[in-house]
Amino acid sequence: MSRNASDILLETLEAWGVDTIFGLAGDGINGVIEALRQAEGRIRYVPVLHEESAAFMATAYAKWTGRLGCCLATTGPGGIHLLNGLYDAKLDRAPVIAITGLPYHDLSGTFTQQDVDLDKLFSDVAVFSQRVMGAAHMEAMASLACRTALARRGVAHLSVPIDVQDEPESSEHPSPRGKRQTVSNVAAEGLLLPKPDDVTRAAALLNRASRVAILAGRGALGAEAELERCAEVLGAPVAKALLGRAVMDDQHPHCTGGIGLYGTLGTHAAMERCDALLIVGSTFPYLEYYPKPDQAPGVQIDFDAQRISLRYPAEIGLVGDAKATLETLCAQLQRKEDRSFLAEVQNQDRRWSELLEAAATRDATPMDPAVPVAVLGRQLAADAVVVTDSGHHTGIVARHLPMRPGMAYGVSGALASMACGLPYAISAALAFPGRQIVAVVGDGGLAMQMGEFATAVRLNLPILVLVLKNGTLGQIKWEQMLFLGNPEFGCSLPDIHFAAVAEAMGGRGFRLEDPARAQDMMAQALQAATSGPVLIEAVVDPNEPLLPAKVPETYRQHLQKALSAGTPGAAAIQAALQRNPPRSMLQEGEKAGG
Template identity: 50%
Template sequence: MARTAGDILVDVLVDWGVDTIFGIPGDGINGIIEALRKRKDEIRFIQVRHEEAAAFAACGYAKFTGKLGVCIATSGPGGIHLLNGLYDAKLDHQPVLAITGLQYHDLVGTHTQQDVELDKLYQDVAVYNQRIMGAAHVRNIATLACRSALSYRGVAHITIPVDLQEQAAGDDMRAPRNVKGHNTALFAPELPVPSEAEMRRAVEILDAGKRIVIMAGQGALHATDQLERLAEKTGAVIVKALLGKAAVPDDSPYTTGQIGLLGTEPSQTALETCDTLLIAGSTFPYIEYYPKPDQARGVQIDIDPARIGLRYPVEAGLVGDCRLALDLLIDRVRPHEDRSFLERAQKGKAEWMRLMEERGTRQDMPMKPQVAAWELGKRLSDTAIVACDSGTIATWWARQIPVKRGQMHSLSGNLATMAPGLPYAIAAQVAYPDRQVVAYVGDGGFSMLMADFVTAVKYNLPIKIIINNNASLGQIKWEQMVMLGNPEYVCDLHPIDFAKVAEACGGKGFTIRDPKDCGAILDAALAHPGPVVVDCIVDTNEPPMPAKVQAKQAAHFAEALARGTPDALKIAATVFKDRAREVI
């Protein structure tokens, strides 16, 4: 039989090392699905229950493997549903290829069914975005799509009318200039090395610094040893942006943990008192947490030159891979004898960790959300992969679950969307079948895509879903109160028995209500050989307090209570009781 456009597309994917695609079949992609069926021994098709989950899974697959993540959806609504997950990939700079279908090529633009021109819709999200015009067009476009997604660490999108997917390919279809084989070579680009002039300037700045902070982000995830060696040589403190949680293990003597609203007090203190800031692979978006522009001299390492100086005015910009740049700095900077800045940070970290343990071991009823996170953190394996979600859950993940050397952790960083925790976990377990994979999520985020728990059951993926069930859109609730001083409104969620949902899907469900039972139930859940949901019923009135409460935030909080926030007395009592216990 003659080879089709769909067959050629799959050829290109195989050539580029694609081994997994997440998606849902549909009549707008039937030709591609048939081509995938014929190559099912080479590319796994993971069927999800919602296209948004497919895009999130492709993003998670890229995050956890470093390879090209691929998702596929049918024409019209299927392609539209991919968008949120694709924006997650765009904003966190992950290489993802989205494949969609269009209606019959000669009916596009005629108000036919599902007549959505997806290439136009994807103009903002994609670094490469093209419509395939026929079988002779496929190889060129698909090759450039894969190359662009990997080169620019972003989203590539290709869409093809359904009738053209089954078009037979032949050399006689080529245009005269479309010479066979002219655009098929794969590539292995060398990582850029910072310029000598910028390197000398960076060394001079670091040598002059007395109170150095290294801000480690997603770009430094593979430079753990280099970060610690540079910190040891310079007496620096390592603080971590959210996506850089796993850049350095939390038991490292050089790190004080996360920064920002979800961060730690010693990290914030280090940034407020440093005289030198080295930003390593991060464009942490919350500018208010950086040092004042005239307070600290700045050096930045980033593989993207457009991001140098984006958040903080730097005097030296090292364009290149973090690991390579840090190796060069380690060789050149002078040893710093004064360790007082680091020692103060270490003392602050010890005090902070005692506070985190106190919060994580409370026996109050209803159970505090920190308890489940603390108990989970103690039980994660050294090679665990943890996917988090957005909301108050991210606060407990950032503070209460320490990262170990060898683990991987991620969440939706810059998009900060709800719902990717479950699809990320599915992707991680597909990629690493022998590793422990846990999704630590909230009840609001999980319920958005919870039907995809059945995907884990279908493919026998032993993921563990730990749900922080506070019966609320908690982050929104506290933002309404603390950011604006408004009473909380429409944030309560109708309860769902998530353990029963898990059982209905064919998995295993557990429920935790009492902190005394938390550890034992988590042990049973983590030991179960199949997919599991653990429904942790926690205090809905426990606030995700910032490390340092600002006077304006406290005033807004009091104003919100006075203006009629539901359960105002209970909330006030909870906050007062928590703070009184910590002071005592």
């Protein structure tokens, strides 16, 4: 029996290693859906409730596994809905294939229903975006799409007209120059190493310095041992960008935790005092948290030459695989016997831990958001997969849920999109069967894609969702006050009973308001999650501040201006600022002179 274009598409995707496709059926993609039905058992199809979720899941799947992620959507609005999740893939360099439908080939461009030129629409988000013209065209296009997504670590998009999806291969008359495509590993990069002279120069720079700090990001994943070795030889504290949370144990003596708004006193001390900076696999975007200009010459390791000096000026750029480059570099480093800089930073880390403990052990209500997060962190399995959405809660997790060896962490990084948390968790459960999957999300982000909890129920996935419910877009609220000096406006959220919604969808729901019940309820919920999706609705203090470890003078001025100008709940916010850790964060900024 002759294959049709959709059969050829799936066979080609399968040959390139695609084993899971996330999508939502529609009349503009039904030819591919039928081929998926016939391919059941070879390729897993995961139906979702919103195409944006499908794109987030495909992006996360690529991040979790290192293989191609794949999503599909129908014509017009279906394809448009994919875009947000695909921009997540673009900005975080995840290889994803997006398949969309198009109207009948002879109706495209005639203003027919759902007539959106998706191959043009996707031209910014995708490194490859093409329209498939017939069954004979499909194999070449699908193979090239897969190769390009892997080679360029980005999004490849194929748009397929409805009638082309069902077109038999036998009815086509291919060009005499057409040939069958050969699937090969040419898309996979070989081991990329920097120039030996550059490594020698970088080692000399780091050897000359007396106070080296390291900033590690997602690009350092897979090079954990080499990173630790370099840090030990250099006596260097290691700060971690958000996507790089899993590159080093938070309890490691060289680890200072996060950087930026979610950063720590140890990281601030490291960046303020270092006289050289080694950046490994990170383009952390917030320049104000790096060393001051001309303070510390930089060495940057990245597989992509385009990323060198993108944020911090690198005197020497080492373009290559992080693991191999660190190994080569470390062989030329001289051990620093003076450990006073590291000891200084470690002392700040101890102070920071004491401050965080004050928040994590508060027994007042409304509950400090640190309480349920810290309780969860203490009860996680050794190989737990932790997901966050984007928002106020992301900083709470960064500070109060330590990463340990063997854990994995995922979030929408450079895009920092809300609504990613639950789709990421679903994808993790499919990518890592048998592992504990937990998602910590905010009520704003969860409300956007709450329907996917029903997807998790349908798939009976072992997921625990902890939603920190504060009734507000917390990060935006604090940015309005800190960054601009404006009163909070437009950030309040409706009162959704998430636990009840979870129960109505067929999962388990818990409601946590009393910090005294947090430990027992968390243990009960984690146990229940081994049998299917569970949600804990933790009602937390809406006035808990989101502050950097050292609050700059401009932020303090803006905050007081915003509170004086009529921010709702100003008295409660003022009271929250008088307890630790916010009080100490404000005092640290004062001592630093802003």
